[in-house]
Amino acid sequence: MRPFFVSLTLCLGAACTAALAVPLAPGATAHPALAHPGSLGKRAGTAAGHRTPGAGDLPGTTQSLPLDALGPAAPGTAVRSTAAPPATGTRALPARTVRPFSLVGIVWDDIRSALPGRAQVRTRTLGTGRWTGWQDLPTDSDDAPDPGAGEHAGGRERGSTAPLWVGVSNAVQLRITPPQGNRHPAALPSGLRLELVDPGPEPHSVRGGPPPTPAADASSAANAKLAPLGATEIPAQDQAASQADIEAAGGKKPTAPAHLGARPRIVTRAGWGADERLRETRFVYTHTVRAAFVHHSASGNNYTCAQAPSVIRGLYRYHVKSSHWRDIGYNFLIDKCGTVYEGRAGGVARPVMGAHTLGFNTDSTGIALLGSFGRTEPSKAAVEALARLTAWKLGLYGLDPRARVPMTSTGGNLYHRGRVVRQHVISGHRDGFKTACPGARLYAELPEVRLEAARLQGR
Structure with a gap:
């Protein structure tokens, strides 16, 4: 299209x-x-x-x-x-x-x-x-x-x-x-x-807010099983109620409780003010989610939590208008106060194809913490939110956050095309691409994030 x-x-x-x-x-x-x-x-x-x-x-x-x-x-x-x-x-x-x-x-x-x-x-x-x-x-x-x-x-x-x-x-x-x-x-x-x-x-x-458009309706409708049309947030819910989200992800209703973390509160694209007319209208999905790749946005730490939606709108416009991507590259974003935001449109529970880890975007989800963490520690609130989000998102697809999974590279500077790599279910960007991302300080937190996400799933 x-x-x-x-x-x-x-x-x-x-x-x-x-x-x-x-x-x-x-x-x-x-x-x-x-x-x-x-x-x-x-x-x-x-x-x-x-x-x-x-x-x-x-x-x-x-x-x-x-x-x-x-x-x-x-x-x-x-x-x-x-x-x-x-x-x-x-x-x-x-x-x-x-x-x-x-x-x-x-x-x-x-x-x-x-x-x-x-x-x-x-x-x-x-x-x-x-x-x-x-x-x-x-x-x-x-x-x-x-x-x-x-x-x-x-x-x-x-x-x-x-x-x-x-x-x-x-x-x-x-x-x-x-x-x-x-x-x-x-x-x-x-x-x-x-x-x-x-x-x-x-x-x-903005007086009256943005007018409804077909693109805005489609973006919101992709989360229809989780929140009403036009909602600015998807509410948090407990672990038992979150079992129903597996159907929203495209799976079958579980006959027995699955290992699934409680759904965190997620600010939708409408909530952070995405102008849906910027992006390519068609949603692109992969077959499933096999891993989450963790990033830092590398956009610096000089923002307040109240400014986080503006930072995300800036990233969105930069990815689409400047870099010529179809939409913002990340599937989710987390600010320093631990607020989780919907990234690329298509539904937060669905396996939406992102643009975050060259070589491993297929069958993965990309989560970016807003900030730069080469020398700066990520906030405790952001790391805890990362564990809650991965416990829920990965649980929708039956994944143990402590495990490794085989993934086939589509080509990058670390693994050639066709190379099968056993990636962590919760990986850092540098695990799939030769880069400093997600920053040494955030990368060092990932072993504990894996354990905490598994605990939140009841494992």
Whole structure:
């Protein structure tokens, strides 16, 4: 089926010109339009933007800045937020005022290509006018759909960095440093673009809320056995009542109590404000669920629990509009307060095909904890929610969270196509793909999560 939206990318003003200026230090004086937040209205046209026609009810936008003419960063220029001047060969996009955005990432044309070196951004916070320090954008394209999985929403899937949540900002600066030991700029992939995502307001702040659409009705109807049409959440229920959810997953009514954890409360797509007109309308299912792959969103930890729906809307728009996926890649998301959110549309109990673990998206479910957990411990509430969610979701398919299951790779950087791998029923992303995800601190929690999920199933 054809995508249900039109992708429109514009190129306005300075965004399409070569960028040859040296990056500004955080305390440096800039052009007046860059130095004062009040100048935003005068320079709002400096960034390209695209949005879905008729999306006035949830007016998220994506500004897309071409990076095909990055200029050199002067070797002797000191930058206050780093211990040393920019490395030789560093290329930069000078500080630029743009329309407000909250999430930033980089995309390029071919998902099979890599972005070499280290990519960093710093942003200016709206209101305070203060610049952040330099922050990394992980350059591995490790959350990705499987080849041939029909993810072509708005064109061929793009390569992408993990996006970074920066809060509401109105200016951005970028630099790309060559790989370690390489003093000369590496060849960058074609079609390189900086994506600046505004997730739009919270649904309850929009008068009357989003109007009903066929796509919204279909998304809600996929959970009809668990919640009424249009519900903003699927309520929690106890272990005994959750036995009926096996039928919602497509299974037969159990004749005896199954090992199934109690269903946790799940905020639906309507609850976090998904604009259903963005995604591809057709749902894609796998045969079953054999494993859960755990991720971190790598979008940073600088968000409040009240902002979590905005972060998810930003990820959704980035995956669909920027990366050209059919929908958000994860099947579920969990915030730092332990709230569970429905991810990809198609029904939380069903075996929905995700785009999260290249090589092992078939017959798996992808769960992302919002945040970055390489050096930061995940919250206790988030880890406990992960155990409750996996106890329920895996129990629907008769799976013991402590077990291993054989899975066949569809191809990736860790296992070649056709390789049969015995994966943990609860695996980390790095178990299926060579990546740092889900972060060392979260990965270290998974043995206890397996035991706790099994206990919650009554095993």
